[in-house]
Amino acid sequence: MGTAKSTGLSAGQSLSATGTRCAPAEEELLRSVEAIAARHRGKPGALLAVLEECQRVDPHHYLSENTLCLIGQAMGEPLSRIYSVATFYSYYNLSPQGDHVIVVCRGTACHTRGSLGLLQEALSILGASEYREDEEASFTTDDKRFTVRTVACFGQCALAPVVAIDGVIYSRMTSSALKSAIEASARGGKK
Ligand code: FES
Numbered sequence: 001m002g003t004a005k006s007t008g009l010s011a012g013q014s015l016s017a018t019g020t021r022c023a024p025a026e027e028e029l030l031r032s033v034e035a036i037a038a039r040h041r042g043k044p045g046a047l048l049a050v051l052e053e054c055q056r057v058d059p060h061h062y063l064s065e066n067t068l069c070l071i072g073q074a075m076g077e078p079l080s081r082i083y084s085v086a087t088f089y090s091y092y093n094l095s096p097q098g099d100h101v102i103v104v105c106r107g108t109a110c111h112t113r114g115s116l117g118l119l120q121e122a123l124s125i126l127g128a129s130e131y132r133e134d135e136e137a138s139f140t141t142d143d144k145r146f147t148v149r150t151v152a153c154f155g156q157c158a159l160a161p162v163v164a165i166d167g168v169i170y171s172r173m174t175s176s177a178l179k180s181a182i183e184a185s186a187r188g189g190k191k
Helices: 027-040 046-057 065-075 079-088 108-112 115-125 175-188
Strands: 100-105 138-140 146-151 163-165 168-170
Touching: 027 046, 027 065, 046 065, 046 079, 065 079, 100 115, 100 175, 108 115, 115 146, 115 163, 115 175, 146 175, 163 175, 168 175
Parallel strands: 100 146
Antiparallel strands: 100 163, 138 146, 163 168
């Protein structure tokens, strides 16, 4: 494996070779993005892997505007391409995520078996009754403890309705089981 090439990023605002001007960034963030990019640069699927790892190491598991910009610099890609990839895949979060993430399936099978009620139940428990799933990608509580979002299908339609909490899939979810699972997550503290 070849030696990773430095992109020469600095803590100050800079104009990259791609013409992208990134806002000033913390030295730690710069180092982190560059190190991640260096590990993947030149490999198949490098950009997806860099986005995934940058999201994973972020304290709130999302890709900030500046992180996307720095990824563009580090990968030598225009910001427009970074954005188009990050927004195409629902896996990537563009807003801060809570310590606990509840994903409610809103596909047809789950919808016909009550997933809307489950979504409303979760939102109600977390004080987010004003959330509009058709307008917002997700809802995160002010204290950043919980995020609620939806998914088009988990691919487990026979087990509908399906809800994932902190990556654990719950099939044939009921309102009472959802309430218990959220309360257990709340008691469990940060993931
Ligand atoms: S519609 Fe919910 S798992 Fe497929």
